[in-house]
Amino acid sequence: MGESVKTLLQRLVRRIPSEVLKTTLDKWGRLTAQQQRALDLTQPKWTLMENLWAICEENEWTLKRITELEMIYVIENPDQGMWYAYQLLDPEDDAHCVELIQFKELFRYHLRELVRHVSVKVKKHTDEAVWIRIAWGDSFSRPNHLKPTYVVHYLQTPYVFVTSLTSKHRPLLSQALVLSTRYQTLKDANLSGRKLTAIRDLLMRQYQQVFPTKCPSPLAEKNHPALKKEQDGNAANRRRMATEAFGDGTLPQLQTAVYKLETKFKDPTNRTMSDREEPFRCVVKFSSTNLLESLRDCASSGFASTPVTPLLSSISLKGKNYFVVTDNDPGALSQTRRPQN
Amino acid sequence: MKNKCTFFSLFTTLLNFCVSSAELTVLILPQNLQKLRASMDKQCSQEEEEEEEEEKMDDDSENSQLLQLMARHTQLKDLLHAHHIIGTMFKYQGKGLCASLTTAYEGVYLETYNVEIDLKPRLRISRHNVPPFIPLSSLAEQSNMQTDIRSFLDTLSKHLNAFAGRKQQLKLVKELHKSVEVLESNVLCSVLVMLLTLPGEKSTVLCTLNYTDHTRLLPSGVHFECKDKALPDAPEWKKNCSLLMETPVHKALMTMKKNETIL
Numbered sequence: 001m002g003e004s005v006k007t008l009l010q011r012l013v014r015r016i017p018s019e020v021l022k023t024t025l026d027k028w029g030r031l032t033a034q035q036q037r038a039l040d041l042t043q044p045k046w047t048l049m050e051n052l053w054a055i056c057e058e059n060e061w062t063l064k065r066i067t068e069l070e071m072i073y074v075i076e077n078p079d080q081g082m083w084y085a086y087q088l089l090d091p092e093d094d095a096h097c098v099e100l101i102q103f104k105e106l107f108r109y110h111l112r113e114l115v116r117h118v119s120v121k122v123k124k125h126t127d128e129a130v131w132i133r134i135a136w137g138d139s140f141s142r143p144n145h146l147k148p149t150y151v152v153h154y155l156q157t158p159y160v161f162v163t164s165l166t167s168k169h170r171p172l173l174s175q176a177l178v179l180s181t182r183y184q185t186l187k188d189a190n191l192s193g194r195k196l197t198a199i200r201d202l203l204m205r206q207y208q209q210v211f212p213t214k215c216p217s218p219l220a221e222k223n224h225p226a227l228k229k230e231q232d233g234n235a236a237n238r239r240r241m242a243t244e245a246f247g248d249g250t251l252p253q254l255q256t257a258v259y260k261l262e263t264k265f266k267d268p269t270n271r272t273m274s275d276r277e278e279p280f281r282c283v284v285k286f287s288s289t290n291l292l293e294s295l296r297d298c299a300s301s302g303f304a305s306t307p308v309t310p311l312l313s314s315i316s317l318k319g320k321n322y323f324v325v326t327d328n329d330p331g332a333l334s335q336t337r338r339p340q341n
Numbered sequence: 342m343k344n345k346c347t348f349f350s351l352f353t354t355l356l357n358f359c360v361s362s363a364e365l366t367v368l369i370l371p372q373n374l375q376k377l378r379a380s381m382d383k384q385c386s387q388e389e390e391e392e393e394e395e396e397k398m399d400d401d402s403e404n405s406q407l408l409q410l411m412a413r414h415t416q417l418k419d420l421l422h423a424h425h426i427i428g429t430m431f432k433y434q435g436k437g438l439c440a441s442l443t444t445a446y447e448g449v450y451l452e453t454y455n456v457e458i459d460l461k462p463r464l465r466i467s468r469h470n471v472p473p474f475i476p477l478s479s480l481a482e483q484s485n486m487q488t489d490i491r492s493f494l495d496t497l498s499k500h501l502n503a504f505a506g507r508k509q510q511l512k513l514v515k516e517l518h519k520s521v522e523v524l525e526s527n528v529l530c531s532v533l534v535m536l537l538t539l540p541g542e543k544s545t546v547l548c549t550l551n552y553t554d555h556t557r558l559l560p561s562g563v564h565f566e567c568k569d570k571a572l573p574d575a576p577e578w579k580k581n582c583s584l585l586m587e588t589p590v591h592k593a594l595m596t597m598k599k600n601e602t603i604l
Binding site: 096097099100124128154155156157158159203204205209211212317 | 432439441455457467468469470471472473474476525526527528529531532551553555
């Protein structure tokens with residue numbers, strides 16, 4: 001037990017950057033004032049670890065305490081690792097009134113029914129997000145705290161965000177979530193990214209969307225009752241279409257969009273390829289540090305044609321970044337389960 | 342009524358302007374939604390003042406102009422029974438329309454939500470910025486959006502305004518009542534759990550408000566929990582219970598403080 005506590009603490013100290021360690025420890029609030037003063041965060045990590053381990057033994061911290069610290073760090077720094085969005089479907093009649101305590105109890109109960117040894121921690125964050133940390137064991141082994149899964153869910157919304165979940169554990173988590181949220185199924189939402197905040201903002205529509213409404217808001221209307229017609233130049237038109245497709249201002253930071261093509265090869269100059277019966281299977285991947293802003297810039301600068309093709313605008317419209325494109329309707333997109341590790 | 346005059350003259354201006362550009366925009370100012378709806382339905386026959394008599398005459402000629410313009414846009418005739426749709430703005434672009442629903446609470450304008458609806462081949466919601474905890478597609482189904490857009494937008498507007506109002510109430514509770522600790526809330530603002538402090542012994546009461554009807558600004562259930570099991574049945578707490586059921590929470594707490602039942 002002591003070994004695993006030490007290992008977890010070591011991993012954590014290694015993982016958390018020194019500048020962030022202080023605030024994380026402060027938020028955790030488990031160090032006494034004296035211990036806090038004694039801890040010198042400018043020291044190299046291995047020295048820091050030794051000091052923290054000494055405090056740990058002094059305070060008799062258990063695995064539970066250290067996982068608490070880890071959870072605080074992850075909640076405050078959620079934009080790392082790879083996050084995947086899932087969608088709950090077919091709510092039962094009482095799905096909209098599931099409240100926190102009920103959800104917590106049901107989730108713990110159902111997960112424990114499915115997995116003999118599992119460690120579950122549920123914490124509500126100030127922005128109404130419910131965070132769940134799961135350390136998985138099985139019938140023969142204790143929960144592995146070094147590879148926990150984190151789940152984020154906002155009650156009364158159909159979305160669940162997950163990181164570090166293996167395919168083995170996915171059906172178990174799915175079942176527990178469905179039963180505790182009072183929905184019937186959980187499906188892959190085909191949206192993933194390194195930043196939880198980005199995929200969350202995209203699905204919760206917390207970015208500045210632009211709609212084709214020229215009239216000012218009621219407050220502005222009081223000051224400027226006369227409407228002026230916009231001079232729609234080409235550039236202004238492109239910009240308008242680009243912002244309508246993707247949004248205005250800072251956009252959720254996605255890194256990739258993947259299109260799995262299952263369409264027939266079409267090129268009149270290449271008979272060999274276009275005469276083939278089977279579809280030409282290939283995968284097209286767009287990568288960027290900020291994909292949506294790049295696509296918006298492409299459209300407003302004229303680099304990409306406007307109006308923006310549904311293939312690209314669907315990323316924002318549907319809140320997805322994995323698509324399967326078939327020949328049935330080239331403009332429309334269908335989705336199948338995206339391969340995950 | 343001043344509100345009505347503003348509305349009609351603005352409406353005509355916009356209609357005249359937009360007709361020429363083959364687009365149609367209708368703007369209705371959401372002052373006091375319920376009052377305006379009621380007054381729109383009446384025909385100004387109750388107005389007494391001369392000023393309003395004049396305005397009424399203007400309204401009438403504007404009215405007939407309006408009707409002519411409206412008739413020219415047959416697809417939107419139903420939608421353009423504008424006096425029934427208040428707090429909503431439309432933009433018609435040939436292929437679809439964009440409804441803008443402005444929310445307001447206690448005279449303060451809050452968020453504006455937009456829903457783009459494609460008209461062909463059938464009515465279908467395309468883009469929108471309605472948050473996911475408002476069940477847009479099931480509202481569309483339940484209110485028969487295909488045959489009755491007005492009813493759908495009315496229902497959606499009710500849900501959005503109620504949500505915005507509850508959210509605003511929560512914000513006011515946090516701002517105005519620092520002695521009250523908000524223990525639980527959710528994104529839909531349909532549940533509120535607060536810790537109230539009793540004067541004197543400084544013991545606490547856990548107060549849970551459940552807003553099960555999401556079109557309402559007031560809770561459908563109020564529950565008190567206290568170490569003193571007899572407290573919820575005490576007459577002043579029964580009064581507090583009614584207060585919380587009948588008045589917006591931030592105002593109810595104000596009254597409870599005045600009555601000295603809480604700190």
